[in-house]
Amino acid sequence: MNLTDSKKKLALAGVVCGLVAACLAYFGNPANMAFCIACFIRDTAGALGLHSTETVQYARPEIIGLVLGSFLISVATKEYRSMAGSSPMTRFVLGMILAIGSLVFLGCPLRMIIRMSAGDLNAWVALIGFILGVGTGVFALKKGFSLGRAHTANRMSGAMLPVLMLGILVLALATTLLKSSQSGPGSMHAPIILSLIGGLIFGAFAQKSRMCFAGSIRDVILMKNFDLLTIIGSFFVVMLIYNIATGNFVPAFDTPGIIAHSDHLWSILGMYAVGFAAVLAGGCPLRQLILAGQGSSDSAVTVLGMFIGAALSHNFGLAGSGTALNAETQEVVAGGVPMNGRIAVVICIIVCFVIAFANKRSEGK
Amino acid sequence: MREVDARGLSCPEPMMLTEEALKADKGAVRVLVSEPHQKMNVEKCAKDHGRKFTSTETDDGFAVEIEPA
Numbered sequence: 001m002n003l004t005d006s007k008k009k010l011a012l013a014g015v016v017c018g019l020v021a022a023c024l025a026y027f028g029n030p031a032n033m034a035f036c037i038a039c040f041i042r043d044t045a046g047a048l049g050l051h052s053t054e055t056v057q058y059a060r061p062e063i064i065g066l067v068l069g070s071f072l073i074s075v076a077t078k079e080y081r082s083m084a085g086s087s088p089m090t091r092f093v094l095g096m097i098l099a100i101g102s103l104v105f106l107g108c109p110l111r112m113i114i115r116m117s118a119g120d121l122n123a124w125v126a127l128i129g130f131i132l133g134v135g136t137g138v139f140a141l142k143k144g145f146s147l148g149r150a151h152t153a154n155r156m157s158g159a160m161l162p163v164l165m166l167g168i169l170v171l172a173l174a175t176t177l178l179k180s181s182q183s184g185p186g187s188m189h190a191p192i193i194l195s196l197i198g199g200l201i202f203g204a205f206a207q208k209s210r211m212c213f214a215g216s217i218r219d220v221i222l223m224k225n226f227d228l229l230t231i232i233g234s235f236f237v238v239m240l241i242y243n244i245a246t247g248n249f250v251p252a253f254d255t256p257g258i259i260a261h262s263d264h265l266w267s268i269l270g271m272y273a274v275g276f277a278a279v280l281a282g283g284c285p286l287r288q289l290i291l292a293g294q295g296s297s298d299s300a301v302t303v304l305g306m307f308i309g310a311a312l313s314h315n316f317g318l319a320g321s322g323t324a325l326n327a328e329t330q331e332v333v334a335g336g337v338p339m340n341g342r343i344a345v346v347i348c349i350i351v352c353f354v355i356a357f358a359n360k361r362s363e364g365k
Numbered sequence: 366m367r368e369v370d371a372r373g374l375s376c377p378e379p380m381m382l383t384e385e386a387l388k389a390d391k392g393a394v395r396v397l398v399s400e401p402h403q404k405m406n407v408e409k410c411a412k413d414h415g416r417k418f419t420s421t422e423t424d425d426g427f428a429v430e431i432e433p434a
């Protein structure tokens with residue numbers, strides 16, 4: 001099965017993934033969150049007790065399903081390769097930046113597209129930052145940036161993250177060890193079995209289509225290649241139709257209750273850091289989970305970095321807060337990005353520049 | 366024959382190196398990659414340049430032999 005040899009097949013992959021996200025939103029996931037890698041990793045980190053924000057703790061089966069879906073389809077189609085050794089600790093730091101930047105904006109690139117399809121104009125503003133971040137990463141690539149070569153590793157190494165994900169699923173189903181939110185976004189979720197199946201399908205299609213939100217823009221800037229953008233375009237159209245059909249399409253900035261804020265400068269800078277870090281790491285947060293599933297220990301380390309980055313975002317008060325309605329006064333309370341989050345984003349961008357221009361291809365040979 | 370060793374490199378480096386080689390060299394080019402999706406990307410790159418190619422599996426990945434322009 002090859003989904004990359006025609007734009008029609010790539011568009012089909014985007015439609016399938018869009019339908020999965022729409023179904024999960026319909027069956028209980030927060031409406032304009034639907035399927036967010038950063039938010040769901042943050043929730044899973046909370047379920048494991050890595051942070052203690054009670055409203056965002058839930059072992060999201062979607063994350064588990066994505067990794068396992070990619071693992072199973074790559075083994076079945078002989079694309080599984082256990083590889084490791086391309087600057088793993090640098091990738092860990094890039095993973096932290098992916099999570100911190102995303103949670104300042106309140107969403108990974110996947111959720112940015114979902115928010116855009118729901119008319120959230122804040123997400124359209126953040127897209128500017130994301131494109132600029134990807135563009136900066138492309139500039140670094142043209143200047144010879146590389147994290148060096150990965151090498152073939154012991155076959156089991158690449159299967160470790162999928163096994164760990166399976167372990168989290170077992171803990172969620174068979175024990176009461178994991179934390180689970182009673183209110184807030186963490187308490188809003190589709191039934192476990194639907195989320196798991198959705199994750200498996202999404203993971204399999206993302207693996208076969210090479211879906212990547214940073215890669216789609218990177219390829220347009222770098223090679224005028226629109227293949228990956230076709231997937232994102234069809235995904236966006238499906239979510240747009242779903243949002244219009246269900247009355248969730250509200251073109252506005254300050255909409256209470258949609259887990260978004262209008263702190264535009266910090267939305268732009270947060271997603272700038274994400275776009276930049278994603279190009280340096282070779283893929284967006286979603287792509288990292290998929291690569292980890294198909295055997296890349298380097299991407300698995302990036303995923304671990306995202307878990308720690310997400311936990312720190314809440315332990316140190318870095319994450320943005322959504323605009324909300326005060327139930328008593330019925331006043332709209334604007335969300336935003338706290339000072340700690342702003343400082344963290346600036347540090348993240350500086351670290352991206354250091355990584356981008358301190359790692360040259362010749363050193364990796 | 367010019368050889369591009371892109372084994373173990375992250376996307377989009379294998380494609381960038383292939384592009385560079387195809388632009389600089391109208392002769393045959395042999396590209397080594399580790400993973401199936403990189404092999405497909407290199408093949409796509411050769412197609413975009415109107416070059417014929419043959420891909421074979423090696424001990425640690427794939428070799429894409431791109432014919433002269």
